[in-house]
Amino acid sequence: MCNSIAAQAVCGKDQHITWQEGAVRREAKERALQQRGCVIWFTGLSGSGKSTVACTLEHALFNRGVLTTLLDGDNIRHGLNCNLGFCEEDRAENIRRVGEVTKLFVDSGLIALASFISPYSRDRDNVRARLGPRDFIEVYLKIPLEMCEARDAKGLYKLARAGKIKGFTGIDDPYEAPENPEITLEACSADGRPQCPESMARTILTYLESHGYLRAPMANNAVSGPARAIADWAERKTPVLDYSI
Ligand SMILES: Nc1ncnc2c1ncn2[C@@H]1O[C@H](COP(=O)(O)OS(=O)(=O)O)[C@@H](OP(=O)(O)O)[C@H]1O
């Protein structure tokens, strides 16, 4: 039985609240960062590689001087969403809140990488609708259950098969595959070669480049402002701060 709190949520309507515009617009932030904000939404079964590919991509973006943030299901459930479980309503509330958080980052010009099973199409589509089509890039890790289960990096499938975890996605809980994701990543390429996390991250990077989310690679001295600071940091031209006291 799910003790969902999601049904209690009240959104703005019927309350005496008014939208407050900020003084610095998203476009100005994007110009300063020389990138276009968006969320890259990784969805797939537990063990499909969402976190690994998201981390690999974030590293590659950082090395290009791109400002990102990474939101991961396991981590968010330690804090912001620690009061949510895995029933359908709580998963929906989990994805709704994460969608709102990614919107804040996207509105600040960042590229947000969100790695969540997000098993229900409706929840993912709600986030897409909230962000708008150009700001939401759905990446489907289309890895067969057998492969995810064979990996079983955290031993959760074993526990689920033994009945010690109830409602585990793919075992006794649904996963609704995306119908029209922007990017689908499979275990093997068309010619049958296994796809490592680096090549999967490259596929996404190529998409971002070809769809105008990243500035074209250019000489470092042509980059300015915050983007320059990040590029310098990535190349370690900025002295590493010493946090010890
Ligand atoms: N019942 C059940 N089903 C699926 N997953 C479970 C469950 N219980 C715990 N876990 C662990 O929680 C991680 C998934 O959290 P998410 O926030 O991504 O889930 S969801 O999007 O709300 O469905 C998931 O992480 P990943 O393996 O990285 O996907 C698991 O470590």
Ligand SMILES: Nc1ncnc2c1ncn2[C@@H]1O[C@H](COP(=O)(O)OP(=O)(O)O)[C@@H](O)[C@H]1O
């Ligand atoms: N492309 C890949 N090829 C082979 N193994 C992978 C690949 N991507 C991830 N893995 C491995 O699969 C396991 C699960 O990956 P993880 O990123 O934790 O999945 P998820 O976040 O979807 O649960 C890890 O042991 C990881 O090293």
